[in-house]
Amino acid sequence: MPYHTLAVDDDPIFIMLMERMLGKTDDLSDFSKFENGLDALNHLKQEYMSHDKFVVFLDINMPIMDGWEFLDELESFAEADKVSVFLCTSSVDDSDVNRGKQYKFVRDFLSKPIYLNKLREVEKSLNDNF
Amino acid sequence: MHKDNHHYKILAIEDNPGDLVLISDYLEEMVVAPEIDHAKNFKDAIPMIKANGYDAILLDLTLPDMSGNELVLKVIEMVKGTPVIVLTGFSDQSFAARSLSMGISDYLLKDDLSPTVLHKSIVYNIERNKFVNELKASETRYSDLFHLSPQPMWVYDSESLRFLDVNESAVKHYGYSYEDFMSMTIKEIRPAEEIPILKKALELSKGESPHLSDGVFKHLKKDGEVIHVEIRSNKITFKGRDAMVILANDITESLEHVKEIERQNEKFKDIAWTQSHIVRAPLARLMGLIQFMKDEDLSEEEIMDAIDKIASSAEELDDLLKSIVKKSQHITPI
Incomplete structure (x- = not known):
């Protein structure tokens, strides 16, 4: 099942790497990139009805709107079975994990760097669960 | 009657030969082989008292070269804890009683003297003196514990x-x-x-x-x-x-010490946090880029671009490490 994928990160290198790797996946290659939470949120709102499923690779620390604020906004309109969020951080902090668990959208934490085999695992887990 | 078989070494300071014989007889009647030294005046008695080897000293209050108050004071000053028993006549009885407060252990009236009275006084005062000396030593110990x-x-x-x-x-x-x-x-x-x-x-x-x-x-x-x-x-x-x-x-200093350790712990935590969160970002980027160069079939231009990105991430990492070193230097050894 194809998904509409969003990669949200203020680090252009991360975005560039994600772009290359997502292009190699079967179901995550329909892809839009954003450098802050607000742009991603607006896109998601706009496109919400046009796609069945969304996958969001979300950085936590970003300018303008960070990952947490993005998740808070998401609560107001999105459904958990329609949007799956993967929080992407360079180091996984226990307090972040606990905070992430409060959101129904958050499926998992991914520790950077994210390699292609990890994205394939994500893809598989999504297909198993949806 | 059983004789007392303790060994007693007695100094008798007495100028009257008759009284001395009496004392010796009485003692020998009660005690097995008493050792009795004799001084017939104060001057002769001085080195003997100072030798400090006696269990008790019997002192006549009237000696040819010194008597009364002065004699008692001088003798007491020299004895270092040996009991001094004064022998006196009726005429000096009230003074003898007063001399108790000067450190004399006991006084005996010569006219009332008997073997039993003399023996009892010697034994009693030797024992009492031991106890008083122990008490004094114990007081000194406790006083030292306090003062030192x-x-x-x-x-x-x-x-x-x-x-x-x-x-x-x-x-x-x-x-x-x-x-x-x-x-x-x-x-x-x-x-x-x-x-x-x-x-x-x-x-x-x-x-x-x-x-x-x-x-x-x-x-x-x-x-x-x-x-x-x-x-x-x-x-x-x-x-x-x-x-x-x-x-x-x-404990002011040790409390300061604890506070300083707590302050340093905060700094260490801060450094640990920085190292895991901030340092990991450029490192993750570097790792991602290297994997990217391995996996992709890149053009010359793309390779150059990737190398530039690797270089800038490496520099960023270097700057962060330098700042951590700087922070660590602010932690002074306690």
Whole structure:
């Protein structure tokens, strides 16, 4: 099942790497990139009805709107079975994990760097669960 | 009748040969082989007293070269704890009684003297003297423990709160002289804000277990410095008064030490956080880029671009590590 994928990160290198790797996946290659939470949120709102499923690779620390604020906004309109969020951080902090668990959208934490085999695992887990 | 078979070494200071014979006879009647040395005047007695080898000294109050008050004082000064028993006639009886207060152990009237009386007096005073000497030694030990303690100690009156005694360490540590202390109450070594705490501690110290009042308190030195002291207390009777003896351990420095360690721990935590969160970002980027170069079939231009990105991430990492080194240098060894 194809998904509409969003990669949200203020680090252009991360975005560039994600772009290359997502292009190699079967179901995550329909892809839009954003450098802050607000742009991603607006896109998601706009496109919400046009796609069945969304996958969001979300950085936590970003300018303008960070990952947490993005998740808070998401609560107001999105459904958990329609949007799956993967929080992407360079180091996984226990307090972040606990905070992430409060959101129904958050499926998992991914520790950077994210390699292609990890994205394939994500893809598989999504297909198993949806 | 059994004779006393203890070995007694007696010095008899007596100028009257008749009395000396009497003393010797009486002693030999009661004791197996008493050793009796004899001095017939004060001058002869001096080296013998100073040799200090006698169990008891029998002293006639009237010697040819010295008598009465002066004789008693001189002898007592020299004896170092050996019991002195004065032998006297009726005419000197009242003086002999008074000489007890000068350190004489006992007095015997020559006219009442009998083997039993003499023997009993010698045995009794030797034993009593042993006990008194032990008591004195024990008092000295306790007094030394107090006065030579490297930690400040004092005794205060439970009612008036006045200092009754302080040791040398307390004088040195708090800056007040002994005389200062003796004119002060324990309230005066507390900062004003500690007075209610002191009152509470005093209440507790009157209870069944005075140790409840032990703890860490703030004290005030003469120069105004406030110190943190760990207090141990005990009830004692001091010169007939209800008193408390206090041992104070200044822990100001060790508290500072603990605070400094806590401050450093905060810095270490900060460094650990920085290292895991901030340093990991450029490192993750580097790892991602290297994997990317391995996996992709890149053009010359793309390779150059990737190398530039690797270089800038490496520089970023370098800057972060330098800042951590700088932070660590601010942590001074304790």
